[in-house]
Amino acid sequence: MSDRPIARALLSVSDKTGLIDFARALSERGVALVSTGGTAKAIAEAGLKVDDVSALTGFPEMMDGRVKTLHPKVHGGLLAIRGDAGHEGSMAEHAIVPIDLLVVNLYPFEAALARKADYDDMVENIDVGGPAMIRGASKNHAFVTVVVEPADYDAVLAEMDANGGATTFALRKRLAAKAFSRTAAYDAAIGTWLSGEAGDETPAFAALGGTLAQGLRYGENPHQRAAFYRTAGSRFGVATAKQLQGKELSYNNINDTDAAYELAGEFDPAKAAACVIVKHANPCGVAEGSSLVEAYERALACDPVSAFGGIVALNRPLDAEAARKIVEIFTEVIIAPEADEEARAIVAAKKNLRLLVAGGLPDPRAKGLAVRTVAGGFLVQSRDDATVDDLELKVVTKRTPSERELADMRFAFKVAKHVKSNAIVYAKDGATVGVGAGQMSRVDSARIAARKALDAAAAAGLSEPLTRGSVVASDAFFPFADGLDAAIEAGATAVIQPGGSVRDDEVIARADEAGLAMVFTGVRHFRH
Structure with missing residues (x-):
């Protein structure tokens, strides 16, 4: 090739970053510019010669701009061999003229999704002509x-300068x-959103789309x-x-970091x-406190x-007191909604320690999808958006839990939701005191958590x-009384x-025999 x-170049962009400089550089290299709507206006106002696409097609833009490039003189110019x-x-x-360069970025559908635009606004941000031109030009690369x-x-521009105004096949x-x-990513975002709006939980076709955040x-x-990759x-x-x-x-x-911050989002x-x-990916310590430094010390x-x-x-902005304590031991990442200037300066002394500010906490109740690949396909499920604060707890033993026990139960069950199954979590006074994760046997998880508490x-x-005087949470039911033992x-x-x-x-009877209080949630939190 x-x-x-x-x-000749056709430019039609929503994101006008760098547009004028690029258009000027093309014009200086003898490229004829064709454009549409707001893009053509911006180029013309910069003093550059540009032909409106309507001059190319012989038809004006119509229907509020919905129809402007869907024309044989555009697609013929892009697709002709x-x-x-x-x-x-x-x-x-x-009378179709060839188009050698297409510059298009699409209506900002993902941005509309991020700002939670209303239905009509979302529909108006679905680009039709842009993807059609992109696909035509790409096929004819x-x-x-x-x-x-x-x-x-x-x-x-660099290739044009190196090759007498031409681009190489490798670049194209x-x-x-x-x-x-x-x-594909654009259409995936639209399809996923519209399937949700239509209430279709298992659409016949599913697509994943994302934008590269980091190699x-x-x-x-x-x-x-x-x-x-970031998704819409x-x-x-x-x-x-x-x-x-x-x-x-x-x-x-x-x-x-994702595992840690998702759990932090469970706490108001x-x-x-x-x-x-x-x-x-497993919590080894979780705690609440009157301050971040107290919560950190108790979690540690x-x-x-x-x-x-x-x-x-952390579920609150990182402050200086907490920052000083956290940097005392080797830590890979700190993530919080924000960090004050003094805390940033303290962390900066540890040049390799990553500090991330997310702008807010993940909403544990938010709807969404969880995806996992398997050989030849992928599994999709809704997020585990159940929270223990929304559940009605059923006391099943003779003894009713005390208020302190009940508070610790809710705390422990929040943590168990984020521990790999089989999960056992011991908690006392708003802090974990033993965590057992990822075992094939629930009794082994219980024993490992107790052993960690001893250590x-x-x-x-x-x-x-x-663990003496603690409560214990299990992500799923006890299949035998041995785990309870x-x-x-x-x-x-x-x-x-x-x-x-x-x-x-059998399990309830064993709890009654030992004088334990037990509640059922009716909701399981397997996490594989």
Whole structure:
């Protein structure tokens, strides 16, 4: 495939970043400019010669701009195979001129989605002509250069300067691939939104679309390639976060930070400060407190060994007092809704420590999709948006839990929702005191959590583990009483679990025998 000179360009953009400089550079290189609507007006006001697309098509823009480029003289100019006798004959017969460069970025549908625009506004932000032109130009990339974002303006100009006003096939192919991916991501956002509006939970076709946020050095392991993409939407989280300092985030950093911040979002900052410490996508310490530093110290006490090299997530803006305490041990990432100037300066002394501010907390009740790939396909489910604060708890034992136990039960169940199954969480006075995660047997999770509590007590110089007098949460029902026995042995006095086992009566009887209070939530929180 040969280099192709650019003699005529069609520009029609929503994002006008760099537009005038690019248009001027093209004009200076002898390229004839054709444009539409607001783009043509902006170019003309800059003093550049530009023909309106209506002069090309012989038709004015109509229907509030919905119809302007959907015309054979536009698509013929983009799709014609240069040098093909039949195509060249059709162009001559119908007075179609070739278009060598297409510059289009689409109506800001994703931005409308992020700002939660109303239905009619969303529909008006669905571009039709833009994707049609992009696809036509991209298909014909043997002859046509297509640009869908301002970031590629300089690359086009550099190639024109290096090749006598032409672009190479290698560049056109790369830009065409990007263009097809852009329209695919755009249509995926539209399809997902409209399926939701239509109440279609399992549409016949499903598509995923995202915009590259960051190329990553590698994935979970150095031999795996990886990248981070942002999807359309407005939910606060790691994807909305701004990195203020520190080393480049890795794949594992992003995954673990997401796990930590999602759990931090479960705790209302108006009620208490909360801190979550995560290691390998599992919380190793979670606590509430009157201040962030108190919450951090209590979370750290749960498992100070695992916290080394972990992720710290906060539900309030990072302040100086908390920052000083957090940087005392090696920490990979701190994420919070915001950080004050003094806290930023304290963290800045640790040049490798990443500090992220997300602008807000993730809403645990927000609707959305969770996606996981499998061989030959992918699984899609709605987010686990159930929160224990919205559940009606059913007391199933003879003893009713005390107010303190009930508060700790709710706290522990919030944490259990974010622990890999099988999950067991011991909590006391608004802090985790033992976490067991990811075991094949629920009784093993209970025993591991109790063992970690013993280790934490030894590290703190305590005579007995904090599981004495704690409550215990299970993400799913106890299939046998043996898991409950492990919790009783650890010193738990109350239990919160979904219920629903065929042996519920056996488990309840064992709780009554031991004098425990137990409540059922009716909601399971498996997390695989």
